[in-house]
Amino acid sequence: MKAKVSIDKFVVEYKDVTFGAYFRLVIRAAISCELYKQTIYHGDGYSHELHLKKANGAYLHVFYRNIKEPEGSAYTLRLETRPEYYVQFKEVLDRLRSAASGIYYVSCDIAYDVKTSMDNVIVFPKDGRRKMRHYKGTRYFGDKHQRKTNGYCRNYNKGLELLENQSTVIDFELTRIEIVDKPERRIPLAELLHHPPEQNKHYFAAMVTDWDSLPKKRAEQTRRLRDGADIEEVTPYIRKKVKETLAHPYQIDFNELAREAWEPLLEELCGVLLGQQKPQVQERHVQMAVTNTVYDEPKEENDSKNDGCADFGKYRILRNNTGIRMRLNQQRMTGLFELRKMTSALWSRPSSRVQQKSSTFFVFPLKKSPPLIYVYCK
Known part of the structure; x- marks a missing residue:
């Protein structure tokens, strides 16, 4: 009725x-x-x-x-x-x-x-x-x-x-x-x-x-x-x-x-x-990069650089990107170099051999950053 x-x-x-x-x-x-x-x-x-x-x-x-x-x-x-x-x-x-x-x-x-x-x-x-x-x-x-x-x-x-x-x-x-x-x-x-x-x-x-x-x-x-x-x-x-x-x-x-x-x-x-024309379910903001790769076909038919990818709707998550990883490693090493300079300056005064030897205790590699996730639009 x-x-x-x-x-x-x-x-x-x-x-x-x-x-x-x-x-x-x-x-x-x-x-x-x-x-x-x-x-x-x-x-x-x-x-x-x-x-x-x-x-x-x-x-x-x-x-x-x-x-x-x-x-x-x-x-x-x-x-x-x-x-x-x-x-x-x-x-x-x-x-x-x-x-x-x-x-x-x-x-x-x-x-x-x-x-x-x-x-x-x-x-x-x-x-x-x-x-x-x-x-x-x-x-x-x-x-x-x-x-x-x-x-x-x-x-x-x-x-x-x-x-x-x-x-x-x-x-x-x-x-x-x-x-x-x-x-x-x-x-x-x-x-x-x-x-x-x-x-x-x-x-x-x-x-x-x-x-x-x-x-x-x-x-x-x-x-x-x-x-x-x-x-x-x-x-x-x-x-x-x-x-x-x-x-x-x-x-x-x-x-x-x-x-x-x-x-x-x-x-x-x-x-x-x-405050918008049409209400939409609020989504988490993600940083997107531009790519020329076409993802209309299944991912296994794409080039090898997309191995290990995961599809979520219109987005593809890539876990491997050699260029970006190299830049991040350089930044990490730069930070390590600055930390080594800082600790060396702090211990530059004359001191006993024990103190100079123990100064190496403050020079340690930074923690390895977690794997990054990059989101590309199909």
Whole structure:
């Protein structure tokens, strides 16, 4: 079952940001009239909160120094806002990027919109201990204090929400399923595109528009699950049978939908946060040399100087290079000669034969340098 996928809120963390960098951010926000509110706490959570807001309504929540972090000179800084608002705070992002040691993905709210009424959308958790509660027509899966935890879910009438909050009228029924994705470990932002969320393990969802096509008893059990029946009313066996009945063609596959939309949704956003057009996995910088040798053919068919090479993707690592080794040996011998001159000068004063003889103790060859690795581009 197809649905439109979007991201409603996106949270990232900047590691090792100093107090100086944070207070410079506060001062610049005050000068630019973007400072909406600043708060300092001494309890749980973050000790500093900064809320920025532009004239057009774009906002940015800044949280600095988690209370659980040990004392030091640099702490974690967290940003939270809607994806489309990040680009409007590009100057802030550029300053933080240069001040931090790394940027990591924390969480986001993934929304699945289906064009039908809430009566036709069935969502129930895989874990029977996660209870459903109702408030003003919205179905919540989890308690209020679990709002930012992985797997927290809301199911509500999106058309009504657009009408009440934005005065926008749509001419069709629209239901939204919004699930929080918060991995157990922080993912480097440069690698995020390779980690789409997997939310089928948390919830089963289906859309049924033709209830008459289901057996009468099964349709009644499905409605009870849709409305949040307790585990005493609907046993695990009944839940299993309902899932088998709705698996095809009614199921909403969260994993497949998120996998298809993950890169298109986040490619531009990650580029803005990382300061580049397209996010790439950060690689170790290597020193490359220019060579005229063509490596399109297998290495065993090349000339003999490439014996013992190893291929890694588009790079070839060569372990033998006579010319460079000769220069390094000359440099090592030069260093040895300078060391011999220095020690000879120190012991040039008249002294006993024992002292002169023992002076040779300070003249020793330098340690042999480890084999060098040279990387050539194919």
